[in-house]
Amino acid sequence: MSAVTDQFAVPSAPVRKTPMGTFDLVFRNASLLAALFVLVLLAGIMVSMVVGGWPAFREFGLGFITSSVWDTQNEQYGAWPAIVGTLSTALIALVVGVPLSLGIAVFLTQLAPPWFKQPVSTAIELLAAVPSIIYGMWGLFVFAPLFAAYVQIPLSSLVEGMPIVGTILYSRSPSGLGILSAGIILAFMIIPFIASITRDMLDQIPSVLRESAYGIGATTWEVVRHVLVPQAGVSIIGAIMLGLGRALGETMAVTFVVGNANRLSASVMDPGSTIASRIANEFNEALGLQLNALIALGCILFFVTFVVLVIARLLVARVKRY
Amino acid sequence: MRKLLILTAAAIGLTGAAQAADITGAGATFPFPIYSKWAEAYKKESGVGLNYQSIGSGGGIRQIKAKTVAFGATDAPLKGDDLTKDGLIQFPTVMGGVVPAINIAGVEPGQLKLSGELIAEIYLGNVKKWNDPKIVALNGDLKLPDANINPVYRSDGSGTTFVFTDYLSKVSADWKSKIGTNTAVQWPVGIGGKGNEGVSASVKQVANSIGYVEYAYAKQNKLAHALVKNADGNFPAPDDKSFQAAAANANWNEAPGFGISLNNQKGAQAWPITSATFLLVHAKPEKPEEVQAALKFVDWAYKSGDQLALDLDYVPLPANVKDQVRNAWKGVTDPAGKPIF
Numbered sequence: 001m002s003a004v005t006d007q008f009a010v011p012s013a014p015v016r017k018t019p020m021g022t023f024d025l026v027f028r029n030a031s032l033l034a035a036l037f038v039l040v041l042l043a044g045i046m047v048s049m050v051v052g053g054w055p056a057f058r059e060f061g062l063g064f065i066t067s068s069v070w071d072t073q074n075e076q077y078g079a080w081p082a083i084v085g086t087l088s089t090a091l092i093a094l095v096v097g098v099p100l101s102l103g104i105a106v107f108l109t110q111l112a113p114p115w116f117k118q119p120v121s122t123a124i125e126l127l128a129a130v131p132s133i134i135y136g137m138w139g140l141f142v143f144a145p146l147f148a149a150y151v152q153i154p155l156s157s158l159v160e161g162m163p164i165v166g167t168i169l170y171s172r173s174p175s176g177l178g179i180l181s182a183g184i185i186l187a188f189m190i191i192p193f194i195a196s197i198t199r200d201m202l203d204q205i206p207s208v209l210r211e212s213a214y215g216i217g218a219t220t221w222e223v224v225r226h227v228l229v230p231q232a233g234v235s236i237i238g239a240i241m242l243g244l245g246r247a248l249g250e251t252m253a254v255t256f257v258v259g260n261a262n263r264l265s266a267s268v269m270d271p272g273s274t275i276a277s278r279i280a281n282e283f284n285e286a287l288g289l290q291l292n293a294l295i296a297l298g299c300i301l302f303f304v305t306f307v308v309l310v311i312a313r314l315l316v317a318r319v320k321r322y
Numbered sequence: 323m324r325k326l327l328i329l330t331a332a333a334i335g336l337t338g339a340a341q342a343a344d345i346t347g348a349g350a351t352f353p354f355p356i357y358s359k360w361a362e363a364y365k366k367e368s369g370v371g372l373n374y375q376s377i378g379s380g381g382g383i384r385q386i387k388a389k390t391v392a393f394g395a396t397d398a399p400l401k402g403d404d405l406t407k408d409g410l411i412q413f414p415t416v417m418g419g420v421v422p423a424i425n426i427a428g429v430e431p432g433q434l435k436l437s438g439e440l441i442a443e444i445y446l447g448n449v450k451k452w453n454d455p456k457i458v459a460l461n462g463d464l465k466l467p468d469a470n471i472n473p474v475y476r477s478d479g480s481g482t483t484f485v486f487t488d489y490l491s492k493v494s495a496d497w498k499s500k501i502g503t504n505t506a507v508q509w510p511v512g513i514g515g516k517g518n519e520g521v522s523a524s525v526k527q528v529a530n531s532i533g534y535v536e537y538a539y540a541k542q543n544k545l546a547h548a549l550v551k552n553a554d555g556n557f558p559a560p561d562d563k564s565f566q567a568a569a570a571n572a573n574w575n576e577a578p579g580f581g582i583s584l585n586n587q588k589g590a591q592a593w594p595i596t597s598a599t600f601l602l603v604h605a606k607p608e609k610p611e612e613v614q615a616a617l618k619f620v621d622w623a624y625k626s627g628d629q630l631a632l633d634l635d636y637v638p639l640p641a642n643v644k645d646q647v648r649n650a651w652k653g654v655t656d657p658a659g660k661p662i663f
Contacts, residue, residue, distance in 0.1 A: 073502035140520065145527045173472040175513050175528040260477030260514025271513040273477075281516060284378030285479025285505040 046302065053296030055289060064296060070262040070278075077293035079300055081264045085179060085272040086304065089254065090247040092183025092268070093190055098240055100187070101194035106224055108195075109202040121199070128192035136256030139185040144176030144257060147184075152176060152269055171269030175259070180268040182258040186250055190243035197239035201232040234316050241312035248305055251276040275301040345616045348375040349382020349395030352481050352536060353599045356416055356636045357395075360623045363630060368622070370615060379481055379505065386410065386602045392612040394602040397481020398505060399581030409605045411654055412579030413647040414598035415620060417637040419537040419565045420485050421595070423525045423545035426452060428465060430546065432559060435460045437551040438493030438586065438594060444532060445473050446496065447511035452530060460551075467530065474524045474533035477514025479505040485597040486534045489585040493594075534595075537565070538635035552594040553586050564593035565637040574643050580650075598639070603654060610656040617651055617663045624648075 056064055056077060067078025104124065108117055152174035159165045171178070205228060213227045229236070259271020260281060273281075275297050286294055347357075354376035361372035377385075379396035386394025387408050395415075405412055422441060424434055440456055443449040449456060452466045476483045484505045491498040501507050513528075515521040518539045525533040525545060532548070537560050540547055549557040558564040571589045576582050584596040601620065607613040624647075628638040639647075651663040 069508070071508045072504045072506055073508070140523055148528070173470060173513065173528065173531075175472060175524060175531075177513055177524070255477070255516050256520065260516065261512070262508060263510075273514075277477075281478040281514070282506055283479075285380035287380050287383065 049295055049299045049302060053292055053299045055292040056296035057299075059289065059292075064293070065300065068264055072290050075289050077290070077296075079275070079297055081262055082273050082275045082278050082297060083300065083304070084264060085258065086248055086274040086276070086301065088179055088268070088272075089183045089186055089258065089274055090244055092180060093186035093247040094240065094244060095187075096184055097187035097190045097243060098194060101191050101239075101243075102198060102236070104191070104195040105198035105202055106228070108199050110220060110224065110228075121196075124192045124195050124199075127188075128196065132189065132250060132253040133256075135185055135189055136253035139181065139253060139257040140177075143185065144181060146176070147181055148174045148176030156269070167266045168268060170267050172267075174269070175271075177257055177259040177271055178267075178269050179258065179265075179272045182254045182272075182274070183268075185253055185257050186247045189250060189253060190247055193246065194239045194243045197242065198232065198236050201235040201239070202228055205231045237312065237315050241308065244308055244312075245305060248308065249276055249301065251280045255280045275304075344371045344373045345393075345612065345619055346373045346391045347382075347393040347395060347601075347616065348377050348385045348391045349393075349602075350379045350397045350481055350599055351376040352397050352418065353395060353416060353636070355538075356627075356631050356634050359630050359634060360619075360627045363627070364619055364622055368618075370619065372619060378479065380479060383602065386604070389604065389608060392603065392607070392609070392616045395599065396602060397597065397599050398484040399577070399579060399598075399600050400602065401581065402578030405579050410579075410602045411605050411650060412581060412600050412602050413620075413650055414574075414580050414600050414639055414643065415623065416631050417565055417569055417584065417596060417598045417639065418635075419560050419568075419593050419596045419637070420482055420489075420534055421537050421540050421547040421560045422550065423522065423533045423535055423540050424548050425525050425529060425531045425546065426467065426469075427529065428467075432547060432549055433464055434466075434548040435551065435557050436548050438489060441532075441550070442490045442494035442497040444471055445475070445490065445509065445512065446500065469530040472528050472531040473509075473512030474521050474528070474531050475509050475512050475514050476517070476521055476534075477506075478516050480517075481505065481597070481599065482518070482534065482536055483507065485583075485585065485595060488583050488597075489595045492583070492586045537561075541635055550594050552592050553588050554590050554592070556590055558591045558593055560593050562632060562635070562637045564591050565596045566640070568592040568594070568596040569598070569637070569640055569643070574646060580643070580647065596637075605653055606655060606657065607662075610662045613654060614662045617654065621648065621663070 060067065060077060064077065065079055065083065067076070068080045069076045069078045070081070104120070108120060112120065152171045155169055156171050156174060159169045209227055209231065210223055213223045218226070254274050255277040258273055258277050260273050260277060261271035262273055262278065265272060279294050279297055282290065283294055354374065357372065357374050361374065365371045379398060382394035382396050383400070385391045400410065400412055422436060426434070436457070437460060440449060440460070443456070450470060451468060452471055453468050457466060484503065487501065487507050488503040490501070491503045513524060515524045515533070518535050521533045521535055522539065522543050522545055525531045535545065547560060549559070551557055558567070567589045568584045568587045571587050571592060572582055572584055574580050574582055579600070580598070581600070584598060586594050587596070603613050603616060624639070624644045631638050652661045654662055656662050
């Protein structure tokens with residue numbers, strides 16, 4: 001017995017060398033500084049946005065959020081149509097983008113033959129590197145005319161006069177531009193993010209789990225549904241939230257295809273605007289209260305993104321518990 | 323010893339100022355092509371370059387107020403009060419016109435006739451179809467479709483929108499009270515395109531649409547334009563002659579800093595939607611030599627830049643207006659109160 005303990009005797013703790021102590025200290029402080037830098041940067045941006053937007057908040061109060069008027073002539077500003085536009089384009093982007101992304105990730109990790117896996121993976125990474133203005137130009141010059149000719153016009157004549165869908169899907173001026181088009185373009189933009197993160201997560205799941213599931217006779221669908229998704233669930237939600245964050249704040253691409261109307265409309269085919277697109281449109285020429293109102297819009301976007309992140313954290317925490 | 327040091331430092335500073343002679347300016351995007359063309363030619367002659375940032379009129383006004391540039395540029399003229407408040411002097415450099423661009427199957431460029439009131443009605447959403455009796459009444463035999471009109475506007479703040487809405491406010495009381503004049507307004511109907519390219523793309527792609535763009539842009543992109551009834555009741559073709567006709571009859575001294583609107587001016591051949599673009603300098607600049615260089619550049623452009631402007635479809639100012647501007651420059655003085663031009 002004593003022989004065994006002798007054999008596994010722990011040697012006495014190594015003596016720390018002094019020069020390393022100095023280095024450790026410097027390293028520690030340097031990384032602390034880097035972490036603090038992010039906080040200071042964030043605080044600085046928040047403070048300057050609140051200060052810049054304050055005159056608008058003071059002038060209109062809560063009405064700034066609930067009002068739909070955006071009248072530079074009479075200096076009346078309200079953010080409601082832009083908030084609705086931001087949330088609805090982001091929601092459409094998720095509805096279109098998430099199933100596609102998950103499909104891509106599952107196919108690449110579970111089903112694709114190796115010779116096919118690499119080209120598709122590379123293509124997705126390349127898509128993520130395309131600048132957003134290219135998506136915008138492509139959306140305006142290529143996607144919008146096709147969308148108008150093959151979706152908006154036939155769909156409008158189909159649903160015209162029907163209850164509910166006749167309002168939501170009817171386009172008065174089939175231009176190919178509008179909330180739905182912006183949402184679809186956004187979906188294209190967030191697919192690479194969600195798909196590649198989900199693919200990496202699925203790849204990291206120990207293959208023993210998958211193999212045992214197959215071993216007891218599970219089908220591919222059952223393996224994905226009952227083994228892979230629960231395992232990677234938290235990370236998948238994280239990836240979706242990252243995509244949502246991008247969709248909420250995307251500026252140039254949306255500005256090109258959303259139709260830029262500062263009005264509320266019941267139809268997703270009608271032009272609208274988002275917070276980011278309105279700032280991009282008006283910032284250059286804005287003076288006085290209009291400039292304050294635009295910065296206040298930025299504040300609201302900041303807040304909306306913050307709330308989305310908090311909800312994402314809560315969701316992740318819930319999923320982890322089960 | 324210290325005195326000597328200061329003297330040499332001052333001497334170095336002076337020669338530095340004389341050599342590092344790039345004129346700095348910022349503002350309107352509409353005149354950017356002609357300012358860069360002028361700058362290129364001026365540099366060849368004088369060796370003085372121009373560093374012009376086309377960040378938009380609002381940005382130009384902000385920058386000249388903050389004194390970070392020698393001159394600011396704006397499409398929408400500042401009011402007299404604003405000029406005196408910030409001690410600024412304003413003058414026009416060059417003119418241009420705005421034309422309605424249309425896309426109706428079977429209608430050729432220049433065939434469709436509209437009036438200012440009708441354009442206002444269209445953009446207010448009151449006239450909804452191309453075969454509306456009011457449009458048909460102006461166009462006699464022209465066959466117009468029974469189709470919805472799709473109005474297109476500039477979604478970004480722009481001098482073009484300022485000129486267009488100023489014109490509509492002049493000819494339509496309804497427009498003036500409901501919408502008004504600005505670089506961006508609350509459009510009741512239509513779709514917004516970002517920039518001239520956004521508007522022209524939408525007009526080209528959307529059937530039965532109408533938009534408005536700078537004349538130079540419409541010409542270079544071969545957009546079909548409509549004719550607009552002028553104050554004398556004629557329908558002149560939009561070109562440099564009709565823009566100049568609008569400027570010829572205007573009273574430039576009506577507003578401080580030449581800040582008049584050339585919209586809806588009298589004259590048989592005057593194009594009704596015309597405007598000048600403006601520069602702003604401080605009347606008592608902190609660095610007089612910079613502003614002096616800027617004024618010399620504009621003086622050169624007035625003398626030798628007309629053909630370059632015409633080549634790019636801008637319109638030079640009438641000679642008498644240029645003289646009035648040179649006269650106004652006497653108000654720009656160095657700290658001692660001596661005119662610098």
